[in-house]
Amino acid sequence: MVAKDAQQRELPEAFARAVESLRPVRMRSEIRLTEAPAPQRLAPFAVALTADVGDPQDEEIATGRFVVLHDPAGQDSWQGCTRIVAYVRAELEPELAADPFLAAVAWTWLTEALGKRLPPPGFRALGGTVTKVSSESYGTMATRPPIAHVELRVSWTPDGDDLGPHLEAWGDVLASAAGLAPLPPGVAALPSRRR
Numbered sequence: 354m355v356a357k358d359a360q361q362r363e364l365p366e367a368f369a370r371a372v373e374s375l376r377p378v379r380m381r382s383e384i385r386l387t388e389a390p391a392p393q394r395l396a397p398f399a400v401a402l403t404a405d406v407g408d409p410q411d412e413e414i415a416t417g418r419f420v421v422l423h424d425p426a427g428q429d430s431w432q433g434c435t436r437i438v439a440y441v442r443a444e445l446e447p448e449l450a451a452d453p454f455l456a457a458v459a460w461t462w463l464t465e466a467l468g469k470r471l472p473p474p475g476f477r478a479l480g481g482t483v484t485k486v487s488s489e490s491y492g493t494m495a496t497r498p499p500i501a502h503v504e505l506r507v508s509w510t511p512d513g514d515d516l517g518p519h520l521e522a523w524g525d526v527l528a529s530a531a532g533l534a535p536l537p538p539g540v541a542a543l544p545s546r547r548r
Contacts, residue, residue, distance in 0.1 A: 368398050368423040370514040371435060375400070375421075378517045380524045383407065383533055389418065396422035396436070404524070406443075406531040415443035415531035419523050421516060432478045433510040439523050441505040443530035447487060450501035456483040459503050459530070466525035467509070470518040481507030503530065 364372070380386050384404050391399035399422050406415035420438040427434045449455060460483055467476060484504040490497035505526065511519055528535070 364398060365423065365425045367434065367514050368421075368425075371421060371423065371511075371516045372400050374515045374517045375402070375520055378520045378524075380404070380521075381528060381533070383531070384524055384527055392420060392422070395438075396424045396428075398423040398425075402520070404527055406527050406533070412444075415441065415527050417441040417523065417527050419520060430478075431510050435514075436508055436510055437476075437516070437519055437523075438508040439505070439526075440507075441523075441526050441530050443503055443527075443532075445501040445503055447499040447501045450485050450487040450503070455485055455503060459483045459505055462526045462529040463505060463507055463522075466522040466529070467519075469525065470522040474512050476509045476511050476519070479507070479509040481505060505530070 384406050386402055386404050389401040389403040391401040393399070399420060401418060401420045404417045404419070405413045406417075407413045418438075418440040422431075422436045422438060424431075424434055428436070445455075452458075460481075463481070464479075467479070482505070484506070486502045486504065487499065488501070489499045509519075525535075
């Protein structure tokens with residue numbers, strides 16, 4: 354789970370604790386989490402995870418990436434030594450892409466998930482973008498149905514080395530973007546039987 358160059362040298366203690374705190378996190382059953390190659394040039398140490406949301410027999414309805422960057426020297430723009438960079442992309446009904454409140458709603462998915470999972474202050478320097486994408490096909494491709502997506506590209510600096518709640522919050526954003534019903538605390542989702 355650690356960038357190749359980081360595997361060849363000793364990890365800083367804070368980053369090692371942060372990576373270890375991700376291991377026990379369990380996502381709801383509709384979210385399939387896997388390790389991914391970490392970016393090599395953004396920080397001396399990094400770990401990356403990807404997720405797909407949906408039934409494995411059906412098309413994916415949302416995807417995402419969760420990256421933890423660590424620079425022991427810190428970076429001024431991060432306001433710390435560790436930075437979380439996250440991405441979520443979800444398919445939408447085409448008429449939803451025209452909703453003028455879609456971007457604000459998508460941003461609320463993130464702020465509410467972080468607020469629910471992390472007691473204040475929990476994080477700082479939160480920033481990002483929400484992009485709505487809508488495509489219609491013409492000419493020889495005119496038979497294709499319209500498609501629409503929403504994308505969140507965000508980053509924030511965690512307070513402390515326990516990143517489990519941050520990963521859980523990102524999972525909540527994925528679930529919201531995919532249109533999954535919220536689960537009450539302590540309740541696990543049953544796998545879908547759709548084929």
